[in-house]
Amino acid sequence: MMAEVMQFILIKDQKKIPIKRAEIVKHVLKEHRHIYPKVIDRVTQTFEQVFGLKLLEIDTKNHVYILINKLEPVPADVCSTNPKMGLLFVILSVIFMKGGVVKESVVWNTLKKLRVEQGEKHEDFGDVKKLITEEFVRQKNLEYVRIPHTDPPEHEFRWGLRAEKEVSKMKMLQFVSQLHDQDPQSWSQQYKQATAGPSSQRPQNM
The missing domain is CATH 1.10.10.1200 (MAGE homology domain, winged helix WH1 motif)
Structure with missing residues (x-):
């Protein structure tokens, strides 16, 4: 059984x-x-x-x-072997570097620079908007929440419970630091959060 x-x-x-x-x-x-x-x-x-x-x-x-x-956090080099996880990693990094919560428009503007458009059918991702706002949310990798009192409706993204448990914030910060050729401690707020204990890991409202 x-x-x-x-x-x-x-x-x-x-x-x-x-x-x-x-x-x-x-x-x-x-x-x-x-x-x-x-x-x-x-x-x-x-x-x-x-x-x-x-x-x-x-x-x-x-x-x-x-x-x-439990054994290993999701590594940065997952991007090259699993396109969907790579896309998720990019979104999580944007959320993390922006303080734990970002408007949906910020995410789409970032992805647009990578030639990923929400209204187009992508070769690797298919329906990108559905993947991000439904599949990643269902998997608990992302939270997709409507911002109160917005008309037309606006949404924001946060890390989901699965991402909180599986993804190393320090590895993510090191990855971003390499891209910008800077020391991880250059981002004091993010470095503090990355080195904090589990109780401090949930993003806060900014």
Whole structure:
């Protein structure tokens, strides 16, 4: 039963989709739902000890989980091997360097310089707007929030829970520093955040 639950979670995680307790019960445990707490404890322990993965409950009320990599943060050179992750990395870096939250227009203006337009079908990304505002958001890599009292409606981006847990802010700052040929400490605010503990990692309103 534990192996089947692990397999179900791994299949879901291939698309980086959050996993719900209700789905595990419905598709795997079925009439054995009463043993869910025991099974999920063993699954969590096995993922951590054997695979170096952490099953993180991001919604305790509805019991929603994501699987994150405990061993290594996402490296900067992922950009060359996985175009979608490269695009995500660029967006996360913009958000981070701008103080943790940016208007949607800032992101699109940045991507336009890389010849990525929101209204066009891209060779690697397909529908770019859908990828960024739906897929990355569903994966918990980004938060896409409407700015109150804006007409027409405006939105802003923040780091999602998965990015907070998986992506090293220090590696990101080093990457940006290399691009600008500067020392990471040149950006004092970002350097302070990158070297802070986990409790200080969520972006603040600017």
